[in-house]
Amino acid sequence: MEAVTTPERTEAPPARREFLRRAAHRLARAAGVAFWVMVIAFGLIRLAPGDPVLARLGAEAAPAAIEKMRRDLRLDVDPVTQFAEYSWGLLHGRLGTSIETQRDVMEIIMTSLPVTLWIIAITIIMAMAMAVPLALAVAMTRRAAVPYIFRASTSVLLAIPAFFTALIALIVFGLHYGVAPIIGYEPGFPANLRYLWLPALVICTHLVPVLSRVLHSSIVETMGEEFVETGVIRGVSRPRFYWFYLLKPSLAPTIVLLSYMVGVMIGSTVIIETIFSLPGIGRSLVGAVIGRDYPLVQGIVLVFGILVVAVSLIGDVLANWLDPRVDMS
Amino acid sequence: MIAGAATRPYREGRIGIAVGTTMLVAMLAAGLLVPLLSAYHPNELIAIPFQSPSWEFLFGTDQLGRDVFTRVFAAVYRDLGVAFLGVSIPLVIGTAVGILLSIAHNRILVALIASLIDAINALPLLVLAIALIALFGPGLQSIVLVLAMTNWARYARIARTRATLVNQQAYIEAARLLGYPRSRILLRHFVPNVSSETVAYALSDFILVIMLIAGLSFLSLGAAPPTAEWGVMMSEGRPFVQNAWWMTIFPGLALCWAGIALSFIAEGLSRRERGPGG
Numbered sequence: 001m002e003a004v005t006t007p008e009r010t011e012a013p014p015a016r017r018e019f020l021r022r023a024a025h026r027l028a029r030a031a032g033v034a035f036w037v038m039v040i041a042f043g044l045i046r047l048a049p050g051d052p053v054l055a056r057l058g059a060e061a062a063p064a065a066i067e068k069m070r071r072d073l074r075l076d077v078d079p080v081t082q083f084a085e086y087s088w089g090l091l092h093g094r095l096g097t098s099i100e101t102q103r104d105v106m107e108i109i110m111t112s113l114p115v116t117l118w119i120i121a122i123t124i125i126m127a128m129a130m131a132v133p134l135a136l137a138v139a140m141t142r143r144a145a146v147p148y149i150f151r152a153s154t155s156v157l158l159a160i161p162a163f164f165t166a167l168i169a170l171i172v173f174g175l176h177y178g179v180a181p182i183i184g185y186e187p188g189f190p191a192n193l194r195y196l197w198l199p200a201l202v203i204c205t206h207l208v209p210v211l212s213r214v215l216h217s218s219i220v221e222t223m224g225e226e227f228v229e230t231g232v233i234r235g236v237s238r239p240r241f242y243w244f245y246l247l248k249p250s251l252a253p254t255i256v257l258l259s260y261m262v263g264v265m266i267g268s269t270v271i272i273e274t275i276f277s278l279p280g281i282g283r284s285l286v287g288a289v290i291g292r293d294y295p296l297v298q299g300i301v302l303v304f305g306i307l308v309v310a311v312s313l314i315g316d317v318l319a320n321w322l323d324p325r326v327d328m329s
Numbered sequence: 330m331i332a333g334a335a336t337r338p339y340r341e342g343r344i345g346i347a348v349g350t351t352m353l354v355a356m357l358a359a360g361l362l363v364p365l366l367s368a369y370h371p372n373e374l375i376a377i378p379f380q381s382p383s384w385e386f387l388f389g390t391d392q393l394g395r396d397v398f399t400r401v402f403a404a405v406y407r408d409l410g411v412a413f414l415g416v417s418i419p420l421v422i423g424t425a426v427g428i429l430l431s432i433a434h435n436r437i438l439v440a441l442i443a444s445l446i447d448a449i450n451a452l453p454l455l456v457l458a459i460a461l462i463a464l465f466g467p468g469l470q471s472i473v474l475v476l477a478m479t480n481w482a483r484y485a486r487i488a489r490t491r492a493t494l495v496n497q498q499a500y501i502e503a504a505r506l507l508g509y510p511r512s513r514i515l516l517r518h519f520v521p522n523v524s525s526e527t528v529a530y531a532l533s534d535f536i537l538v539i540m541l542i543a544g545l546s547f548l549s550l551g552a553a554p555p556t557a558e559w560g561v562m563m564s565e566g567r568p569f570v571q572n573a574w575w576m577t578i579f580p581g582l583a584l585c586w587a588g589i590a591l592s593f594i595a596e597g598l599s600r601r602e603r604g605p606g607g
Contacts, residue, residue: 029447032444032447033447033451036447036448037451040452040457044460044461044463044464155589155593155596156592158536158592159589159592160585160588160589161585161588163563164563164584164585167581168581171570175570175571263452263453264453267456271455274548285460286548286550288463289459300456300460301452301456305448309451
């Protein structure tokens, strides 16, 4: 017994050190990208052709009002000073004031962001609950036609725009069967499920095909490995076989993909929240863009960007921990 | 046994390409012929509003009494044309930037552009597109401009990875040793080898861009009414979806048709390229 565990124990520290070294490297890269995201969010208003203030107020606005908004948006100082002020504000959690509602941008984001995060969390749980059994079933089947039907039907699902699916889901489940509310929202965990299950299901029509395809091909790849054969020969119990021999070695690429898909999902929540009238951050973005509320647009873009960078960092580190062969960059 | 396994993905790919191309050609032909032969103009108020589909009005009429059938097909070239621009401009810019990055010597400039690419790619395309539309104002031209500004970064990342690999190939070394001018090596060796990869991505990107255009128009950030465009038509139909479902469903189905056709083609080509087992 002792002889078996000793070599593992001596090997463990370098492996862990290597993992930490890679994780630190990946963190540094994420910080770099986050900085650029901040620069892009800041630069948005400076990119505008013509005068953003005139575009917002109209050409006939009073000169005093124009002057005041220019001061409020800090467009009266040079970009370098403005950027320094902006960064300083960010360090203190200040994102500016909404032009439209005069509310603090940070406060608007903090009230609407949880709704969006809930949608994403529920979607991920639902999608994994569907994608894992589906991918396993398709990989284990002996019928030759099943993988082809699987591939064809997933590509059809992926080609159907989510907002079309959302509208159909609203007609069928909301109006016809009346099993989903078509408007309104209640915050808080069990209560919000009633409003979020249908939007989450709609996003799943894109997420499940993507995830199950990648998981399917990694399971097929894993099935060719020798240790799987060993498992069959040794006669390990079924649940143990599925988890330790098939799923665990195959999950890493799916986790990386899932963390990437969170970014894509954040994009699709913009449309889904608008259709289902959910008070999430995506709908705030659409409202802010239509009202040309620049500070709010900047703030939301920044939060979205940071969120995506953080999630992809977590995904890469997690995948590397699950399977050290995965490259963290 | 081995021969069967080897030809199956190839055959599967061929079926996908055939089905997808047929669907696409049928749609393009209908987009050309229907507005030409239709008795109605896409923007003309010709009938009683909200008529359900009938032989006279195959897809029914909308809230202003326009023929939905004519409008759906009048939108084909607008939607697909804008999407074509929205894909091809970033494709060209991204491929060029990616190749130049892989052979450039100025390390600071390379690092700067590479992190800009990372940052653009970190932001969801739809979010960045919406934010930029806040500056340029809604419209189809804005969408093309916004896509040109953002989507190139995805192509640049693919092109750079590929060009770095190409750069290590023996034929590049040979061309250099033969003393060919740099422009010739770039155009004859880098561009074809790198663009095969970026063009393959462009095909699947085309589907995303079609949906992005329709999605933005649906959010009233793209084309504006009374333009015959699928996203606009769907958003116009949305308030009446309970009683006049045809206003929303038919443009939506046209969108799906285009998406499915392209995804069959893209899938078929990638199956063929990967060959057996891929």
